[in-house]
Amino acid sequence: MIHRYKNNGYNIIIDVNSGSVHVVDEAAYDAIGMYENTSKKDIENTLAEKYGLTSEDSAELFEDIEALKEKGVLFSEDDYKDIAPALKGRHTVIKAMCLLVAQDCNMACKYCFASEGEYNQGSRCLMSYETGKRAIDFLVENSGTRKNLEVDFFGGEPLMNWDVVKRLVKYARSIEKEKDKNFRFTITTNGLLLNDEIRDFINKEMYNVVLSVDGRPEVNDRLRVTQNGKGTYDLIMPKFKDMADSRGQKDYYLRGTYTHYNTDFSNDILHLADLGFKQLSIEPVVAPKEADYALTEEDLPILLEQYEILAKEMLKRNDFTFYHYMIDLTGGPCIYKRISGCGVGTEYMAVTPEGDLYPCHQFVGDDEYKLGNVFEGITNKEKQQDFLDCNIYAHKECDECFARLYCSGGCVANAYHYTGDVKGVYEYGCKLHRKRIECAIMMKAVENDRR
Amino acid sequence: MSRITTISTRDLAKSKLNGGCGECQTSCQSASKTSCSIANQQCEKLK
Numbered sequence: 048m049i050h051r052y053k054n055n056g057y058n059i060i061i062d063v064n065s066g067s068v069h070v071v072d073e074a075a076y077d078a079i080g081m082y083e084n085t086s087k088k089d090i091e092n093t094l095a096e097k098y099g100l101t102s103e104d105s106a107e108l109f110e111d112i113e114a115l116k117e118k119g120v121l122f123s124e125d126d127y128k129d130i131a132p133a134l135k136g137r138h139t140v141i142k143a144m145c146l147l148v149a150q151d152c153n154m155a156c157k158y159c160f161a162s163e164g165e166y167n168q169g170s171r172c173l174m175s176y177e178t179g180k181r182a183i184d185f186l187v188e189n190s191g192t193r194k195n196l197e198v199d200f201f202g203g204e205p206l207m208n209w210d211v212v213k214r215l216v217k218y219a220r221s222i223e224k225e226k227d228k229n230f231r232f233t234i235t236t237n238g239l240l241l242n243d244e245i246r247d248f249i250n251k252e253m254y255n256v257v258l259s260v261d262g263r264p265e266v267n268d269r270l271r272v273t274q275n276g277k278g279t280y281d282l283i284m285p286k287f288k289d290m291a292d293s294r295g296q297k298d299y300y301l302r303g304t305y306t307h308y309n310t311d312f313s314n315d316i317l318h319l320a321d322l323g324f325k326q327l328s329i330e331p332v333v334a335p336k337e338a339d340y341a342l343t344e345e346d347l348p349i350l351l352e353q354y355e356i357l358a359k360e361m362l363k364r365n366d367f368t369f370y371h372y373m374i375d376l377t378g379g380p381c382i383y384k385r386i387s388g389c390g391v392g393t394e395y396m397a398v399t400p401e402g403d404l405y406p407c408h409q410f411v412g413d414d415e416y417k418l419g420n421v422f423e424g425i426t427n428k429e430k431q432q433d434f435l436d437c438n439i440y441a442h443k444e445c446d447e448c449f450a451r452l453y454c455s456g457g458c459v460a461n462a463y464h465y466t467g468d469v470k471g472v473y474e475y476g477c478k479l480h481r482k483r484i485e486c487a488i489m490m491k492a493v494e495n496d497r498r
Numbered sequence: 499m500s501r502i503t504t505i506s507t508r509d510l511a512k513s514k515l516n517g518g519c520g521e522c523q524t525s526c527q528s529a530s531k532t533s534c535s536i537a538n539q540q541c542e543k544l545k
Contacts, residue, residue, distance in 0.1 A: 066510040075501040111499045119511060120504065126511060143524035160532070193520055195542070197527045233527055257529055300529035328529040370529045373538040376507040380539050381517025385510070389534045395524045407526060452510065453537040455525075461532065476533060484537070495505050 049122060050449030051080050054489040055359060060121070061488065063449050067120035068376065070492045074098045078108055083122060127382050131440045139425070139435070141189040142196055143390065145397040145408045146182060148174045148211055149203040154237050154279060157270045158306060158340055160333045164203025166399075166412035173208040174400035178421065179215045182398045185421040187226050197254075199233045201397075201408060206240035216252050233257065235302075237271070238283035238290075246290055254298065258287045261303040262315020262329070269308055270340065288322065296325040300370060303329040306340035310349045313357040320367040328370035331479055333409070333461065342475065351482045358486035362493050371480075374453070374487040385439075385452040391459045392418065392434030406434055409460030433469050434459070444472045453484045508544075519543065 050061040058076040060069040071079065074094050081090050087109060094100040094108070115121035151171035152164040165171055183198070190196055198219065200212050212234070219230045231254040238258055249256055260283060261267040268278025291299055301324050305312035316327050331350070334341040342350070361369060389395065392406030399411055402421040410416040419426040437459055445451040457480065461473035521542040525534055 064510070066507050068505040068507055070503045070505065072501045108501055111502055114499075115502070115504070123511070127514060130514065140520065142520065143527055145526070195521045195523075197524055199527050201531075231523070231527075235531070255528060257531075302529045302531075304532075330530060330532050333532045370538070371535055375538055375540055376505065378540050378544040379508055379537050380522055380541055381508075381513035382510045383513075383518035383520075384522060384536060384539070389525050389536070391526075394520065395526060408531065454534050455536045456534070458530075458532060458534045480533065480535070483535075487537075491505055495503070 048125070048447075048449070049079065051076060052485055054355065054485055055362075055493070057489050057492045059485075059488060059492060061449055062121050062123055063452065064125045064127070065120050065123040066376075066452060067115075067123075068488055068491065069115070069121070070495070074100055074104075075108060075111075078105075079112060079121070082112060127386055128440060130383060130386055131438050139189070139393055139431070140191040140193055141186055141394055141396060142193045143199075143395040144182060144186050144197070145199045145201045145395070146174065146179060146205075146215075147202060147397060147399050147408065147411065148179065148200050148205045148215075149207040150174075150400045151207055152202060152204045152237070153207060153239050153274065154204065155272055155274050155276070156237075157272070158304060158332050158334055158338070160409065161203065161411070168412045171203075172400045174211060174398075176211050176214050178398075178400065178402045179211055180218055181402060182421045183215060183219050183222075185424070187222065187228060189424075190228065194227065195229050195231060197231045197233070199235065201235050204237050204239070205234055206236050206245060209240070209245060213248060216248075220252075231255075235259065237279070238286050239273075239279065241283075241286040241290060246293055249290070250294055256290065256294070256299045257302045258283075258290060258299060259302055259304075260284070260287060260319070261305070262309065262312065263318045266309045266315055267303075270304075270306065284322070287324075291324055291326070296323075298326075300326045300328045302370075303327075304332050305329050305350075306332040306334070307342055307346060308340055310342075310346045311353060312350075313353045313360065316357055316369065317360060320364070325367045326370075327367055331476065333464070347475065347478060350479060354479070354482045354486050358490055362490060371483040372487040372490055374484065374491065376488075376491055382452075385455055387438050388455045388459065391437070392431055406431075407460055409458075409464070437469055441470045442472050444474070444477075448477070448481070450477070450481045450484050454480050508541075516543075517541075 048063040091105040233255040235257040264280040267280045397405045397408040404418045439456040462471040465473040
C-alpha cells in the first residue's frame with residue numbers, strides 16, 4: 048500500500064508498511080500511481096505523451112521501481128498482522144500514569160473536557176498524599192521489568208495540590224534505586240500559581256512541563272478565564288516566559304486548544320513563536336457538537352489549509368518546533384508501538400483523587416469505564432479486555448489509511464465519545480491528523496534537500 | 499535513480515525482530531492529551 052500526495056511543490060510517496068518515504072518527479076509520481084493496475088505499455092505511452100519520456104527513459108524508471116520493490120521499500124506488504132494476537136494476550140504491564148492530583152481548578156475555561164476538574168462528577172477534591180503514594184506503589188508493582196515509569200501530574204489544576212506533588216516526587220525518587228526504576232515526571236498546568244519555588248522544583252524534577260495557553264490574547268481570553276470570568280493571558284504569560292527560559296527553551300510545551308472561534312490558529316502559534324517560545328503545540332477542541340465553540344464541517348477545509356500555512360512558515364523561519372511536526376523518521380518507534388496504540392487502559396491509566404483507575408484521563412467520570420482502584424487493583428477485567436483488544440487492526444477504517452502507523456489508530460477516547468465504540472474512529476480528527484502527517488513528512492523532504 | 503529520492507527512514511520490518519521493549523514514552527504524557535501522535539516518540543534503543 049502506498050500513499051501519494053503533493054504538498055508545497057513536492058511529490059511524495061509514502062510506502063505505508065515499510066515506513067519508507069520517496070520524493071519523486073512528476074513522471075515517477077504518475078508511473079508509481081499507475082504501476083500496480085496498468086500495463087507497462089500504457090504507462091510508457093502516458094509518460095511519453097505527458098512528459099516526453101523515451102522508451103529507454105521509461106524502462107530505466109521501471110527498473111528503479113522494481114529495485115525499490117525488491118528492497119521492500121515500495122508496495123511492501125503488511126507483514127505485521129501476526130503481532131496483533133500477541134498484543135491481545137499480553138500481560139498487563141502498567142508504565143504510565145496520569146495522576147489527577149486536583150479534581151479542582153482555579154480557572155473556568157469554557158471548553159474544559161474535565162468540567163473545571165470535576166470530570167462531570169459534581170464534586171471537587173484533592174488527592175491525599177496517602178492515595179498518591181499508593182498509586183506510585185501500584186505503578187511500581189505492576190510495571191514488571193519496565194524501567195522507565197511515567198507519572199503526569201494533571202488535573203484540574205495540579206498546582207492547587209502542590210505540596211502533595213512535591214511529596215510524591217520525593218517519595219518516588221526515594222524508591223527508584225531499590226526498585227530499579229527511573230521515574231519521568233511531567234506536569235500540565237495553567238500557570239496561575241507558578242512561582243519561583245515551584246519553577247525551580249519543576250526544573251529539577253520534571254522531564255517535561257506542559258503550559259496551557261491558546262495563543263493571541265483575545266483568543267486565549269475568550270475561553271480561558273478565571274473563576275470570575277476575567278481573561279488569563281496577562282496573568283500567565285510572564286510566568287510562562289520565565290519558565291521556558293529557565294529550562295533553556297527545551298523540555299516543555301506551550302500547549303493550546305483551537306476552536307470554532309480561532310480556525311486561523313496558525314496565527315496563534317506564530318504569535319507565541321514571535322514572543323520567543325520554541326516548543327509549541329495546539330490541539331483541536333474536544334467538544335459536544337452542540338457547543339458554540341465546537342469545530343464544524345465548514346471549518347475543516349480552513350483547518351487543513353492552516354496546517355499547510357504553518358508548515359510553510361516554519362520552514363521559512365526555522366526558529367521553533369511544533370509538536371505534531373516533530374515526526375522522527377529514523378529514530379521513531381518500532382512496529383510494536385505503532386500497532387499497539389497509545390496504551391489506554393493497558394500500560395497507561397488515569398488515577399482520580401480517590402484512587403479510582405480509569406483507562407485514561409478522558410474516561411474519568413464515566414462509571415462504566417472505572418477499571419478498579421489503586422488499593423484493590425483492576426477489578427473490571429472484562430472492560431479492560433476492550434482495551435487489550437484495541438490495536439490498529441481493531442479499527443476497520445484504519446485498514447485503508449496511510450496514516451495508521453503514524454497515529455497508531457488514533458485517540459481511543461475521541462473514538463468512543465464520537466462513535467460510542469472504543470474500536471471506532473473519530474473521522475474528523477483523522478482528517479486533521481492525516482494532514483499533519485503529510486505536512487510533517489513534506490518538511491522532512493525539504494530538510495533533506497537543504498542538507 | 500534520477501527521478502526518485504528516498505529519504506532515510508527506520509526499517510519498520512526490521513524493528514519487528516528487535517522492537518517491543520516498551521520503554522519509550524507514552525504519547526499522552528507529552529503534549530497531546532486529546533489526540534494520538536506516536537511517530538514523534540523516540541525509540542529508547544535508538545536515542
